[in-house]
Amino acid sequence: MTVGGLAAASAGLVSALRRSGIDVDVLLPDYSSATDGIIETIELDVPIWAGPAVVKVVDHPQAGRIHLVDAPGLARSDPYVQPNGQGWLDNTDRFMRYSAAIAAYVRLSQPDVLHLNDWHTATALADLDPAPPTVLSLHNLAYQGATGGDWLDLIGPRSRHYEWWGGTNPLSGAIALADRVIAVSPYHVSEITQAGQGFGLEEPLRARGNTLGGILNGIDTTVWNPEQDPHIAERFSAADLAGKQRCRQQVVDEFDLVDDNSLLAVAVTRLTDQKGIDLVLPLIELLDEIPLRLAVLGSGDRMLSQKLSAAAERSDRFAFIDGYDEALAHRLIAGGDLFLMPSRFEPCGLTQMQAMRYGTIPIVTAVGGLVDTVPDLDAHPRTGRGIVMSDISSTALVSAVHRVVRRCAGRKIDTLRKRVMSIDWSWDDPASEYIKIYRDISN
Numbered sequence: 001m002t003v004g005g006l007a008a009a010s011a012g013l014v015s016a017l018r019r020s021g022i023d024v025d026v027l028l029p030d031y032s033s034a035t036d037g038i039i040e041t042i043e044l045d046v047p048i049w050a051g052p053a054v055v056k057v058v059d060h061p062q063a064g065r066i067h068l069v070d071a072p073g074l075a076r077s078d079p080y081v082q083p084n085g086q087g088w089l090d091n092t093d094r095f096m097r098y099s100a101a102i103a104a105y106v107r108l109s110q111p112d113v114l115h116l117n118d119w120h121t122a123t124a125l126a127d128l129d130p131a132p133p134t135v136l137s138l139h140n141l142a143y144q145g146a147t148g149g150d151w152l153d154l155i156g157p158r159s160r161h162y163e164w165w166g167g168t169n170p171l172s173g174a175i176a177l178a179d180r181v182i183a184v185s186p187y188h189v190s191e192i193t194q195a196g197q198g199f200g201l202e203e204p205l206r207a208r209g210n211t212l213g214g215i216l217n218g219i220d221t222t223v224w225n226p227e228q229d230p231h232i233a234e235r236f237s238a239a240d241l242a243g244k245q246r247c248r249q250q251v252v253d254e255f256d257l258v259d260d261n262s263l264l265a266v267a268v269t270r271l272t273d274q275k276g277i278d279l280v281l282p283l284i285e286l287l288d289e290i291p292l293r294l295a296v297l298g299s300g301d302r303m304l305s306q307k308l309s310a311a312a313e314r315s316d317r318f319a320f321i322d323g324y325d326e327a328l329a330h331r332l333i334a335g336g337d338l339f340l341m342p343s344r345f346e347p348c349g350l351t352q353m354q355a356m357r358y359g360t361i362p363i364v365t366a367v368g369g370l371v372d373t374v375p376d377l378d379a380h381p382r383t384g385r386g387i388v389m390s391d392i393s394s395t396a397l398v399s400a401v402h403r404v405v406r407r408c409a410g411r412k413i414d415t416l417r418k419r420v421m422s423i424d425w426s427w428d429d430p431a432s433e434y435i436k437i438y439r440d441i442s443n
């Protein structure tokens with residue numbers, strides 16, 4: 001199982017790289033204390049505060065060969081958050097240890113290129129002197145791992161790059177030290193270098209000049225394939241959309257939604273401020289007046305999930321499923337007519353691409369990767385793929401729903417479905433762009 005977009009994106013990139021003949025060692029935290037199928041255990045030479053640490057080499061049925069880092073505190077019921085939805089109190093210690101283990105493994109294995117993702121790996125570069133040519137991908141600048149200044153004495157010889165207003169900032173240090181910094185969509189690059197939009201890191205990001213770039217993530221088009229999906233009621237394709245109706249009916253029945261012919265909107269999301277799901281609350285109150293039904297699958301923020309559960313009890317046009325369930329995510333995305341993604345910011349976003357692959361029309365905000373992937377239907381009648389909200393508010397969401405209801409009347413929606421289903425979201429192109437960067441920096 002994976003949690004969140006970073007895992008999905010990393011898995012997709014790695015398999016595309018391997019298909020291109022690149023030899024990749026994938027390091028991951030061993031969150032579940034793996035004991036089965038270990039092919040080899042490698043001891044790591046880490047500082048006392050970070051150890052003992054080992055790498056377990058495992059052949060995973062889906063992910064292929066992976067290297068699991070086992071260091072104190074990494075194994076947990078959830079990678080990042082406690083059962084109450086708050087981050088683990090020792091997340092800094094956990095991921096500083098993980099980063100120290102990465103540095104130790106790099107010293108042992110001497111790769112041609114090191115590719116780091118997000119703050120959880122970022123202090124590895126403090127401890128690598130010299131370091132191999134390094135790419136840092138930024139999946140979410142809202143999380144930087146910033147912590148107290150004491151860590152500067154521990155993380156390694158290049159720690160001064162991590163000093164940040166008297167404290168330690170893993171992400172700002174790696175942004176300064178990596179050879180290339182890559183945001184996960186081109187539009188997001190233009191956002192994060194602007195005042196007030198780079199989560200405080202605008203300056204170090206701007207300082208990178210043309211060594212900062214954007215590469216749009218792909219999705220795993222074998223996992224997200226309506227023609228072969230084992231999770232859905234009936235498979236379908238752009239040429240034959242009959243199965244999609246069955247998938248929609250199945251969702252309506254499963255969640256006991258009113259059985260009229262109105263459009264079914266779905267959302268599959270983490271419940272965090274970023275995702276803007278709180279903006280749907282006022283929409284739910286209007287569902288008797290707008291011809292729409294809505295099903296939301298999500299987990300995270302407790303207060304928001306309580307509000308959504310309460311709203312679902314009052315309405316036969318709205319269902320909320322609290323949790324994370326891969327198979328249900330597929331059923332909802334396949335059965336939906338519309339996919340709601342009212343994000344406040346979105347470095348790339350993967351679910352809007354998954355939705356389009358199933359002919360589910362996205363309603364999005366004009367942020368990050370959503371701008372790169374969803375041109376608005378009214379602004380671009382021939383090439384539009386969905387509805388872009390005029391701003392980030394409930395009012396704009398309600399207007400967008402009205403607009404989509406008009407746009408999708410009758411058979412028009414099928415033409416649109418076919419259009420969005422034909423787009424290639426595979427990792428092939430993004431992987432080639434990464435490979436080009438690996439070559440550039442290692443020559």
Ligand code: GLC
Pocket residue numbers: 004005006009138139140184217346347348349350
């Ligand atoms: C994070 C971002 C999301 C992105 C994903 C993979 O989850 O919030 O926008 O798609 O990482 O890069």
